[in-house]
Amino acid sequence: MKLFKIQSLILISIAFVLGCSEYMIVGILDNLAKQFQSSISQIGYLVTGFALVYAISTPLITLTIGKKSLYQTLLILLSIFIIGNLLTVFANSYLVLALSRFxxxxxxxxxxxxxxxxxxxxxxxxxxxxxxxxxxxxxxxASVFGIPFGTWVSSNYGWRYSFAAIVLVSLLILISSILILPKNIHQKSSKNLKEQLNIFADRRIQVSMLLPMFNLAGIYVFYTYLEPILSHILLIKANSLTLALFLYGLMALLSNQLSGQIATRAGLRIMPEIYIGQFLLLALFPVFTIMPMIGMMVIMLLGVSMYLLNSPIQIFFLTVAERDYPQAMVLASSLNSIFANIGIALGSATGSIATEYFGLDKIAPTGSIYVLFALALTLFLKHMVQLSPEHLGRFNKL
Known part of the structure; x- marks a missing residue:
């Protein structure tokens, strides 16, 4: 049991450092815009590009894993991740920065x-x-501690040191992974790529994989520009910005923990009510910001709603794969991340366009449109399959 806890900590740490690297841009938009003499919206497109590359490359890589050692695969991927962040540290132009992010x-x-x-x-x-x-x-x-810390480091010492810290932590995680993670884990082998791709012919997968996309598209229209919203709309002073981002990160952490409880007790059945609440918060956001204190409370509530889908949909994907497509376990594990990042790309691009043409105060209501799509998909999936409140392991065969 002790070994399991240590291994679990390593896996959580991997997600932590991945999150720090992915989200860091959100906290240092202004600094990067000044460094590379670009507009905030142009720097925001780095979030879009990152998410698109993430979404396109993930299935291509996971499909090639086959029966290869997951241990060796993880070490190779962590090494490439470290190289990418190291290149970010030394980026001397917008083009090199974009390449390093990709x-x-x-x-x-x-x-x-x-x-x-x-x-x-x-x-x-x-x-x-x-x-x-x-x-x-x-x-x-990463949102709670990594991003506020990185924002503070960026403001006081320069944004390059924020990514240098990510490289250092990543190296420590790589060494820990080499020493502690099990070396003999493989997914069930498949005859060919087509056998793995059969999972996409399943109607449950076809509908459910769109859920993470619209879920994060709605919130990322708003979240990509959280720092400018806090500073320019709610007029949060620079010395309080780190605290505000820290509080939002706490809400996002709470969101993931609640997500685990939802996966165990209610599954996807409770998500329609959550999406209705999220829609109202985004649609009415300009009204709430008339009073900064209420606007701040609404932002925190949006943080709580941000990741509630994660565990229920991930368990759903893994349950379908374990039962009917064991040769595609890694691919199934990636579906949430793939389509969530397509959603991030869609949402951040929409936010960039809305910011450029309508202003920061109009981007949240734009995101509410995507939430309606997530609501409709959840209701459709509920009618398609019988979702068990235990861990979604029982559902009708389609």
């Missing part, structure tokens, strides 16, 4: 997919939802 993105998606596959293999059935929620919480812990 290298990092290409390794990040497959890396978290393999980490989640590890979680599925090493965790006892009763602990699976717990471990999956904590792996996702690694991203939220």
């Amino acid at each position: 290298i990092t993105a290409a390794s990040s998606g497959a890396c978290i997919a393999v980490a989640l596959a590890f979680a599925n293999f090493i965790a006892p059935l009763k602990k699976r939802g717990w471990l999956v929620s904590w792996v996702f919480s690694g991203f939220s812990i």
Whole structure:
């Protein structure tokens, strides 16, 4: 049990450092814009590009894993991730910065997919939802501690030192992974790529994989520009900005922890009510910001709602794959990340366009449109399959 806890900590730490690297841009938009003499919206497109590369590269890489050692695969991906962030540290132009972010993105998606596959293999059935929620919480812990710390470092010493810290932590995680993670884990072998791709012919997968996309598209229209919203709309002073980002990160961490509870007790059945609440918060956001204190409370509530889908949908994907497509476990593990990042790309691009043409105060209502799509998909999926409140392991065969 002690070894399981240490291995779990390593997997959570991997998610943490991946989250720090992915989200860091959100906290240093202004600094990067000044460094490379670009507009905030142009720097915001780095978030879009990162997410697109992440989403495109992840299935291509996971499909090639086959019966290869997940241990060796994870070490290779972590090494590429470190190289990408090291290139970011020394980027001397916007083009080099974008290239470094794309290298990092290409390794990040497959890396978290393999980490989640590890979680599925090493965790006892009763602990699976717990471990999956904590792996996702690694991203939220990055929001709580990594992003505010990186923002503070960037403001006081320069943004390059923020990514240098990511490189250092990543090296420590790589060494820990080499020493502690099990070396004999493989997914069931498949005859060819087509056998793995059969999972996409399943109607449950076809509908459910769109859920993470619209879920994060709605929130990322707003979240990509959280720092400018806090400083320019709610007029948060520079010395309080780190605290505000820290509080938002705490809400995101709470969101992932609640997500684990939802996966265990209610599954996807409760998501329609959550999406209705999220829609109202985004649609009415300009009204709430008339009073900064209320606006801040609404932002915190949006933080709580941000990741509630993560564990229920991840357990759903893994359950379908374990039962009907065991040769595609790593691919199934990546579906949430793949389509969540397509959603991030869609949402951040929409936010960039809305900011450029309508202003910061109009971007949140734009995101509410995507939330309506997520609501409709959840209701359709509920009618398509019988969602078990235990861990979604029982559903009608379609």
